[in-house]
Amino acid sequence: YNYEHYMESLANIISLGANSCGFSHFGFLNKKENVNEILLEDQSFTREFRSLIIKFYNERPETRYIVDKIWPYFKKRSETFDITHPVFSNMLVALVFGMLMDLGYRKSSSKFK
Numbered sequence: 001y002n003y004e005h006y007m008e009s010l011a012n013i014i015s016l017g018a019n020s021c022g023f024s025h026f027g028f029l030n031k032k033e034n035v036n037e038i039l040l041e042d043q044s045f046t047r048e049f050r051s052l053i054i055k056f057y058n059e060r061p062e063t064r065y066i067v068d069k070i071w072p073y074f075k076k077r078s079e080t081f082d083i084t085h086p087v088f089s090n091m092l093v094a095l096v097f098g099m100l101m102d103l104g105y106r107k108s109s110s111k112f113k
Contacts, residue, residue: 001095001098001099001101001102002102003046003050003099003102003103006046007043007046007047010039010042010043010046011043013039014036014039014040014043017032017036018032018035019031019032019035020035021035021038021039045077048073049070049073049095049099050099050103052069052070052073053066053070053096053099053100053103054103056069056070057100057103057105061105063093063096063097063100063106066096066100067092067093067096070092070096071092074092
């Protein structure tokens with residue numbers, strides 16, 4: 001994960017002013033205002049997510065602690081699927097760990113980069 005690259009890509013997509021947008025596994029949006037609203041909301045949340053990761057890391061630099069603290073922020077954003085499912089837990093750990101790596105707080109143990 002690369003925060004700067006993601007945010008630049010998102011800004012480029014927003015600038016297109018698309019009338020529709022498809023999201024794999026999540027569906028399709030029609031109308032420019034709907035697409036813009038979702039993309040701007042994602043942009044805002046991604047900034048907030050990064051800030052929260054930094055805040056929680058500074059409180060206690062343990063991945064489990066950070067995941068537990070970030071959980072409520074994702075819970076209120078996930079009305080369409082069961083957040084108690086293990087897949088969601090794994091996704092959240094991956095998102096947190098990816099941001100920790102991007103911030104330089106963690107290193108990848110993988111030989112594949």
